[in-house]
Amino acid sequence: MLALVAVLLCAPSGQLLDVQEGTLSYTVVHKLHEVHASTKQVEGRALAQPDGTVKVQVRAKVATFDSGNSNRDAHMREATHEAEHPYAEVKGTLTGVTLPLAAPAETTLHAVVELNGEKQAQDIPIKLQPAGTGVRATFTFPISLDALKVERPQLLLVKVDDRATISGDLRFEAAK
């Protein structure tokens, strides 16, 4: 009976939301210029639980990021060992979020960022806004390429900065 109770209590409950549309982008800085790359091929899902906790998982294939230079994109795929680790991913938990949102809110996603097969815990400030029947989430946070063991690309023998910025603008809607 106790086992049954445990199983039942562990079953997830709450509202499931999917990313309907959105953009993920990264910015790396070189002495000569800044490089922006983005993708619209984003997969994401959120599980909003009655206690205000929201579990979130968002990922995008590294191969889908477009920086406006195909050589550079190929280079980034090599630097992040894309063949072995095809996804860049963020998983985390928000607290104190009640859906549907009544008003814009700012909160923090206690997340784990995964890139190049490496994981890093990270607190990500997120802005939430009601968007139709769903929620729009926007965020920007820095990562350290060295910490994620990404061999920093070079241009003219000068490496890009260690600090890269990840940004996102995602619209979540109730899963169909």
Add this chain to the structure above:
Amino acid sequence: MIALALALSLGLQQSRPLAQKQGASTAQPSRDQTAPQSDDIDLLPKAATPDAVTTARNQALEQDLRKRRQMLQLHQLGGMLTLATLGATVVFGELNYIDKYGGGGDTGRWSGWHTWSAYTSAAIFAATGALAVLAPSPIEKPARLDTAMLHKIAMSVATAGMVTQIVLGIATAGKQGQVSQRDYALAHQIVGFTTFGATAVGFGVLTF
């Protein structure tokens, strides 16, 4: 007790479709023990584990990409040397032209400098180009107008210019003592500036 069981079974009925929708297991063990346990839930389907063939293919891809990266880094170094030596060639060529046709007395003092800098830049240009052309390209890239494409277009113009310059340079030198040498030299000068310009554009466009 019966009420508890009933309540729990109702809860299960409500949550089961949700669990099915997730299409993935929950609480997968994390590879990183520092990751918070609460973040271990997989809401999205897990990527399929690659089979042996895919793993081997991925390893070959990684190797090719690493080799490509090394070759293209050398290509960058070669590009800087090309630009420097080509710039020197243009400067010495201009000085030689002025010496010969601009009232410099036709002393020939820049001729050797121009010749040797031209051969040096041509050799570096060829080696640098070979590094790019021979680098493995394991990832299919759709043709489109981006900075890499502009680089290739500019360097194709520069390559045509280099070939033309070698032919024109030898032809110009062979016209020593003839009236037409000046016309050949002028054409050589114009193509030289064009070649240097195309190389500089090809170099500079990559910084955008």
